[in-house]
Amino acid sequence: MLKIFIPSYQVNPHFGLSNVKIEIKAGEIYTLVGKSGSGKSTVAHIVVGLTKAEGSSILINKKELNAGALDRLIPQFKQAGYVPQNLHLKPHHTVSAYLDMLFQRLTEKERHKTIQHYLRLFHIQHLLHAKIIQLSGGERQKIALIEAVSQPIEYLVLDEPFSQLDTEQKIEFIQIIQDLVAYKQIPCLLISHDLVDIIKMSNKLGIIEKGKIAFQGDWDNFWGSTNKIALRLKQAMLNWKIETDTLLNNLK
Numbered sequence: 001m002l003k004i005f006i007p008s009y010q011v012n013p014h015f016g017l018s019n020v021k022i023e024i025k026a027g028e029i030y031t032l033v034g035k036s037g038s039g040k041s042t043v044a045h046i047v048v049g050l051t052k053a054e055g056s057s058i059l060i061n062k063k064e065l066n067a068g069a070l071d072r073l074i075p076q077f078k079q080a081g082y083v084p085q086n087l088h089l090k091p092h093h094t095v096s097a098y099l100d101m102l103f104q105r106l107t108e109k110e111r112h113k114t115i116q117h118y119l120r121l122f123h124i125q126h127l128l129h130a131k132i133i134q135l136s137g138g139e140r141q142k143i144a145l146i147e148a149v150s151q152p153i154e155y156l157v158l159d160e161p162f163s164q165l166d167t168e169q170k171i172e173f174i175q176i177i178q179d180l181v182a183y184k185q186i187p188c189l190l191i192s193h194d195l196v197d198i199i200k201m202s203n204k205l206g207i208i209e210k211g212k213i214a215f216q217g218d219w220d221n222f223w224g225s226t227n228k229i230a231l232r233l234k235q236a237m238l239n240w241k242i243e244t245d246t247l248l249n250n251l252k
């Protein structure tokens with residue numbers, strides 16, 4: 001179980017987070033949605049330890065992660081697997097060299113087996129000898145996700161993992177994430193503004209607005225909610241459905 005509590009965190013004189021409380025169970029995907037600038041990435045940074053928010057609590061399996069000194073040598077909590085919005089991969093490495101580096105703690109035999117497992121799972125066997133710089137945005141997202149889960153982690157945070165993917169890749173990637181989270185039985189915080197992601201993969205949904213969680217709950221709570229912000233998102237989903245249906249009808 002991942003329990004996040006950020007009572008208050010001022011980012012700049014005009015913007016801050018307040019009373020952000022999120023709980024995610026093992027094997028569960030919680031999607032945090034909100035407009036640009038509503039504070040989603042700020043939450044993610046605090047949850048993985050890249051930003052230290054005094055007085056906040058990040059509890060994973062009853063361990064407090066936010067208790068350490070301010071000047072940690074490695075800023076990110078080691079229990080967190082994190083795929084940031086802007087990926088930082090080594091562009092001139094081949095996929096093979098990059099994966100070897102990620103799994104260097106394993107014996108050669110184990111490393112080979114693990115790398116083959118991930119290549120198959122992510123359908124990227126054919127990219128082993130390509131350089132990272134040559135990969136498409138979606139393929140890079142896959143490598144970043146392998147990197148995030150390459151260490152023994154206790155939870156996963158994905159910041160806009162679908163931003164570079166087309167619809168077909170998205171569906172494939174959603175399945176991969178769902179399988180990973182279920183297999184590893186870890187809590188997953190997903191940050192997204194894409195309605196398709198929300199519908200397809202979350203167990204719970206949180207809507208953040210101006211640094212505050214304006215709505216959160218499971219799907220039953222969401223569909224039954226008369227909360228103004230939830231109603232607005234429902235309307236956006238309905239509009240999206242109408243547009244998609246119209247498009248599909250035109251294809252017939």
Ligand SMILES: Nc1ncnc2c1ncn2[C@@H]1O[C@H](COP(=O)(O)OP(=O)(O)OP(=O)(O)O)[C@@H](O)[C@H]1O
Nearest residue numbers: 011012015034035036037038039040041042043193
């Ligand atoms: N280091 C910083 N210094 C000053 N202001 C910042 C800093 N980081 C973020 N902000 C501001 O905090 C607000 C929230 O930013 P944040 O990146 O969390 O939003 P977001 O919801 O993730 O947006 P997007 O969907 O566009 O990525 C923005 O107004 C941003 O300009």
